[in-house]
Amino acid sequence: MSVKAFPPLAPGSYVILATPFDAHERLDPEGIARQVEFHAKVGARGVVVLAVMGEGIKVTEDERRLAVEAAVAAARGKVPVIVGVNAPSFWLVRRHTEQAARLGAQGVLLAPVAGTPPAALTALYQGVAGEGLPIVLQDYPPATGVNLSVGQIARVVEAVPAVVAVKNEVPPTGPRTRELKAALPRPVTILGGLGGLSLLDELDAGADGTMTGFAFSEVLVAVCEEHRRGNRERARELYEAFLPWLVFESTPGVGLGIRKEFLRWRGLLRHATLRAPAPALDEPTRKRTEELFREYHERASRAGLIAAASRPTP
Numbered sequence: 001m002s003v004k005a006f007p008p009l010a011p012g013s014y015v016i017l018a019t020p021f022d023a024h025e026r027l028d029p030e031g032i033a034r035q036v037e038f039h040a041k042v043g044a045r046g047v048v049v050l051a052v053m054g055e056g057i058k059v060t061e062d063e064r065r066l067a068v069e070a071a072v073a074a075a076r077g078k079v080p081v082i083v084g085v086n087a088p089s090f091w092l093v094r095r096h097t098e099q100a101a102r103l104g105a106q107g108v109l110l111a112p113v114a115g116t117p118p119a120a121l122t123a124l125y126q127g128v129a130g131e132g133l134p135i136v137l138q139d140y141p142p143a144t145g146v147n148l149s150v151g152q153i154a155r156v157v158e159a160v161p162a163v164v165a166v167k168n169e170v171p172p173t174g175p176r177t178r179e180l181k182a183a184l185p186r187p188v189t190i191l192g193g194l195g196g197l198s199l200l201d202e203l204d205a206g207a208d209g210t211m212t213g214f215a216f217s218e219v220l221v222a223v224c225e226e227h228r229r230g231n232r233e234r235a236r237e238l239y240e241a242f243l244p245w246l247v248f249e250s251t252p253g254v255g256l257g258i259r260k261e262f263l264r265w266r267g268l269l270r271h272a273t274l275r276a277p278a279p280a281l282d283e284p285t286r287k288r289t290e291e292l293f294r295e296y297h298e299r300a301s302r303a304g305l306i307a308a309a310s311r312p313t314p
Helices: 029-041 061-075 090-102 118-129 150-159 173-183 199-204 217-228 232-241 243-249 255-265 283-303
Strands: 012-016 046-049 081-084 107-110 135-139 163-168 189-192 209-212
Touching: 012 217, 029 046, 029 061, 046 061, 061 081, 061 090, 081 090, 090 107, 090 118, 107 118, 118 135, 118 150, 135 150, 150 163, 150 173, 163 173, 173 189, 173 199, 189 199, 199 209, 199 217, 199 232, 209 217, 217 232, 217 283, 232 243, 232 283, 243 255, 243 283, 255 283
Parallel strands: 012 046, 012 209, 046 081, 081 107, 107 135, 135 163, 163 189, 189 209
Antiparallel strands: none
């Protein structure tokens, strides 16, 4: 099957959106629009809706359509929208991809379907490529149970010209980035993830940017941009200055709840609701979240980032 080839994604920071729900767990499309507008304003290269950390598997088909429509409408003329299309079956992945194309998205993010045998891996991505959108191949075994070798990724990239980027989330991500750069048969964008925890190491290893969720997205934008310009010391200073926020928001189990609280206090979400089942923040964690939020603005001001930040009071 002949499929369209696309250029690699532009380097930089791509933001995975939180999916907003109201107090009754109903989708809030306006919260998607507010996030898109903010992240575009602070310089994100693109936004990703309905990814793994965006609770993409917790929405209905109708909600998926509403979420993509809201993101595309808010992003038009500002940033590209990439849609997470992970699903339990090849057929459903194709349907999600077809919908994303029909609604005006500029790409899809896809990890292998759980249980995909090695012999079917290329066929999965070739089938998705037939829908006519660029593809970001996500390598994230904790979510899929599929462990890809660098060689397997290289074979998919060679066979599927629609694959424009690899989202590398296999620690240690720095060495893995070097392996990918040496093995891939054509230029594609290599992006980090995992909450930006290893972003500096990934950039030093040759990554082109990151694609992750973080409530203070202007930080990752600045780190990627300074590194790209050759200002490695400035990138290091920014990365190290905001490590407490990166680490805390990546707390296993409750990280998404922390992120949604930060986003609510920034005025980007009306509610920090997670769809059940999801662990609630205990009181010490909630207090630490508030403490870090209040401290962020002073730190961001010293770092020259405060102009991009909103500062509602928790």
